[in-house]
Amino acid sequence: MTAVTALLVASVCFTSLLGTLLGYDIGIISGAIVFLTKDLSLSTGQAEVVVGSLNLVSAFGALLVGSFADRFGRRAAICLANALFVLGTLTVVLSHGFTGVLWGRIIMGFGVGCGFVVGPLYTAELSPPDKRGMFTSLFEVSIGTGILLGYLVAYLCRDMTLQVGWRVMIGCGAVPPLISLLFLAGLPESPRFLWAVGRKKQAREVLQRVMDPAEVEACCGEIEASVLAAAAPREALRALLCPRTPGVRLMVLVGLGLTLSQQAWLGLGLGLGLGLGLGLGLG
16 A cells, blocks of 8 residues: 655645636535626626636636646646636626626636646646545545535625625635645646656656655556557547447446536536526526
8 A cells, every 4th residue: 555645645635626616616606696797787698608608618728738738747737727717716806897707707717627637637647546546536525615615605795795795705716726826836746747758757756755665666667658658649549439349338438428417417507506596686
């Protein structure tokens, strides 16, 4: 069994804060949108665009951040995700009309999309094999925690004035990414990234800091194999999209089914909750 070091735990915890970005937005927007709509005199259609724009844009952020992380590193991608979310939050908080709020939500969406990819990626590449499943699951836990915090903050701010309440609600969402940015300089770079760009000595040093020395060589062999496999992306992509064995085909179908159903139910629940909230708040 691999010993869990303080550095590994701290790195995983601060990176998992990226999961709270979407979670907090899901929770807080259901309460803030009622006050925001009244304060800025938004139409029902504009309110729907404000809410849905973040989720739509986050898909593009997720698609683009992979190449950024491969070129500049995982820590740089984490910094980008947090910085975009903070910038978008400030843009929304300081806005006085639909256009400003929409631009802020778009920027936040890119930050959420980036975080959803680079957070689990960094955790998986830094964690020892026997702890990888446990640590990557913390990202999902942070999403649920973010949702809970969003509802809690919305409840605590419910009696604030119309002009201030929704700004405080949304502004509190900048706290987790600011904490992550504050401690980012102390986190190690992904050993997998360091190995891929030829900095193998530094990759070994990182591994020695987060796991038992006896397991470093085995992990280095695993990283070397993954880097070599990544040199033929077309073959890997073809094997994923057109699996030849029934077992792999079943795993791909189950993975896709779980992902699609999870997002479908999340979107349905969020849509019903926001519709009910807008109906009660504006009725």
